Amino acid sequence: MPDLISDLSANLSLPYLAPAQAQKHVTHNEALALLDALVQLAVASRSAAAPPADPAAGTRYLLPGAASGAWAGQAEGRLALWDGGTWRFLDPAPGWRALVLDEGRALFWDGAAWQEMPLPAQGQTALLGVNAAPDAGNRFAVSSPATLLSHEGAGHQLKINKAAAGETASLLFQTGWSGRAELGCAGADDFVLKVSEDGASWVTALSVAAASGMAHLPQGARVDGALTGTAVVGTVAQVAGGSSGALLEQGSGATGAYLRLADGTQICWHGLTSSASGATGWSFPASFAAPPMVQASCTAGSAHLVSAGAVAAASAEISAWDLTGARAAVSCALLALGRWV
Structure with a gap:
């Protein structure tokens, strides 16, 4: 039995029953009414500036500044309780907690104002271990044969964020x-x-x-399968001496075929019949950056001499002679090797 130096309890100001008190039920009911109002404190709002017209018994509000109507003159932050017949006003004590229903936020009274705090329903915890012991460096720890992260209706992302x-x-x-x-x-x-x-x-x-x-790939790569795609055979290109296109480029036309390499090398080849009346022009199927090296040979055997002259970046002249020194019309195999850049 507490020493009744005061008629009220120290924390919630609940009225005590006095010895030989008449109508003890009145005091007891008052204490129960205060407990009902303050335990599991949940208020309808903290932003309503005036009381509702027809509140239900037990309705509670946190008063904003400059409240009006029956709340006029009450200090901001006080608790307003409708007991079914009148509004009662209570002062919060440091540490009191309240859930604001129209906001879904939890508050606590710091002695001067209501401050927001994380809701327990948000599931925040400092450490969590699933069959494993978490620590300061591994605040979430799992020991399991497998971990499943699945979608909820569509896709799923695992996000790893760093500060800088x-x-x-x-x-x-x-x-x-x-x-x-x-x-x-x-x-x-x-x-x-x-x-x-x-x-x-x-x-x-x-x-x-x-x-x-x-x-x-600074260490290189070994490829045992096929290399395909336009990055292998496509259009070669270079920027500042470095390859910016495919590895190889190939093509052909009426004047022969060509192969370009990403390093700048180009090879052209063709077959034509020389003229007995003069040099035969060969326009390369792809131009070189400078006159290439041209090699010509006779496909009919060794009884003729074939040569290339007037070599330019885009063409050369092909001539063939027989052993008497006369020009001859023979089948020739041509090869040009140079650079396209």
């Missing part, structure tokens, strides 16, 4: 808690794949530049 470009956002693969492979943005915004055989020395196998999307 120089930080790390990656997936680390380990053997016996020693790193063996890392995939992600480690120390920069470029995407990298690194591997290690001991967890100490790391080698970058792949990097993709964030600015251009250009992939780089």
Whole structure:
């Protein structure tokens, strides 16, 4: 039995029953009414400036500044309780908590004002372990044969966020808690794949530049399957001495066929019949950047001499002679080798 120095309890100001008190039920009911109002405190709103016209008994509000009507003159932050017949006003104490129903927010009284706090329904917790012990560095820990992350109606994304470009956002693969492979943005915004055989020395196998999307294989690559696509055979190009197109380009026409390599090499070949009356012109199927080396031979045997003259970047003249020194009309095989850049 408390020492009744005061008629009210210390925290909620609930009235005590006095010895030999008449009509004890009145005091007891008053205490129950206050408990009903303050325990599991949930208020209808904290923004209503005036009381509702027909409130239900037990309705509670947190009063805003400059309230009006029956709330006029009450201090901001006080609790207004409709007891079924009149509005009662209560002062919160530091630490009191209230749920604001029309906002879905939880508040606490810091001694001067109501402050927002995370809702327990949001499921926030400092550490979480699933069959594993979390710690300060691994606040979420899972020990399981597998982990399933599935969609809820459509797609699903796993997001790994870092504070700045120089930080790390990656997936680390380990053997016996020693790193063996890392995939992600480690120390920069470029995407990298690194591997290690001991967890100490790391080698970058792949990097993709964030600015251009250009992939780089600094250790090289071994390809045992087929290489296909327009990046293999397509249109070759160079920018500042570096390849910016396909590896190979090929074509053909009435004056022969050609093959261009990404390093700048070009090969042209053709077959024609020389003229007995003079030189025969050969326009290359693809022009060179400078006069190429041209080789010509007779396809009918060794009884004729074939030569190339007047070699230019786009053409050459082909002549054939027999053993008497006279020009001859014979089948010739032609090859030109040079550079297209």
